[in-house]
Amino acid sequence: MMDHSAVKKIYNNVKHVEGWLEKEAMLILNILNNVQAKNKINGNCFEIGVHHGKSSIFFSKLLNKNEQLDICDIFENQSANVSKSGHGNKTLFEKNFNTHGNNNLRNVHHCLSSNIAIDSLTKEYRLFHVDGGHHANEALEDLEIAKKMLVDGGLIIVDDPFREDWPGVTEAIVEFLNKNKEFTPIFCGFNKLIITQRTYSNLFLDVLRDEKVRKNNKFNKLFTKEEKLFCEDKMLVFKFKTMNWKRKLKYHLTH
Numbered sequence: 001m002m003d004h005s006a007v008k009k010i011y012n013n014v015k016h017v018e019g020w021l022e023k024e025a026m027l028i029l030n031i032l033n034n035v036q037a038k039n040k041i042n043g044n045c046f047e048i049g050v051h052h053g054k055s056s057i058f059f060s061k062l063l064n065k066n067e068q069l070d071i072c073d074i075f076e077n078q079s080a081n082v083s084k085s086g087h088g089n090k091t092l093f094e095k096n097f098n099t100h101g102n103n104n105l106r107n108v109h110h111c112l113s114s115n116i117a118i119d120s121l122t123k124e125y126r127l128f129h130v131d132g133g134h135h136a137n138e139a140l141e142d143l144e145i146a147k148k149m150l151v152d153g154g155l156i157i158v159d160d161p162f163r164e165d166w167p168g169v170t171e172a173i174v175e176f177l178n179k180n181k182e183f184t185p186i187f188c189g190f191n192k193l194i195i196t197q198r199t200y201s202n203l204f205l206d207v208l209r210d211e212k213v214r215k216n217n218k219f220n221k222l223f224t225k226e227e228k229l230f231c232e233d234k235m236l237v238f239k240f241k242t243m244n245w246k247r248k249l250k251y252h253l254t255h
């Protein structure tokens, strides 16, 4: 289990790796990862859409010794990147992952996520990052894979959930949540939406609502925490408080 400062170290080590994982998203994922560890929710991690490996490196650090990371990307086959989300590159991915990741990369599915041989996958993932194709049909298909392969108490992490650049992702999430009522959103912030099985949601929500946990992770002063309704369920939304540039700069220099 990692604390706030270990996460900050990883963030600084991979700062130069091109990608889209914010430090605050890393902190939230680490908090939820620790909840899984405390509750003996074990399993591997799957990531669809790796680009140059920034988020893969972070997920590899969240895994315990006997847990592994599987990934999927089209890499250089960018003519298949119909939504134009990111730009995978296997050479850069391998270079970055081999330098900064843990030694736990297992299967590399070098293909469209729609071409993953689903029969070769099993229900073994406790973390499933959906960050591949950003059109509605692509993201929805990936969410459906995540649903089938997630262990009890697992987390589906969706990137770009509410961005004007990627309306297809929002469309997919809404359709997924309306169709799969056994799943519920628990957290939104820092460009991630996190979904889990309804029966496990309070396990995670109770920790995120805990003032002490948020204080230990430096989320108390500069972020607002609100509960918002989305697809008929309550989720926690964290966002930066409105602050002047001096305070923002101070935060970025000191955290």
Ligand SMILES: C[S@@+](CC[C@H](N)C(=O)[O-])C[C@H]1O[C@@H](n2cnc3c(N)ncnc32)[C@H](O)[C@@H]1O
Residues within 6 Å of the ligand: 018, 019, 020, 021, 048, 049, 050, 051, 052, 053, 054, 055, 056, 072, 073, 074, 075, 080, 081, 082, 083, 085, 086, 087, 088, 089, 111, 112, 113, 114, 131, 132, 133, 134, 138
């Ligand atoms: C937004 S980037 C991933 C960013 C990465 N997760 C990070 O945080 O640094 C999206 C990636 O998905 C890949 N991709 C796009 N469409 C895909 C698809 N349908 N199946 C598999 N990979 C896809 C792209 O090549 C690109 O590397």
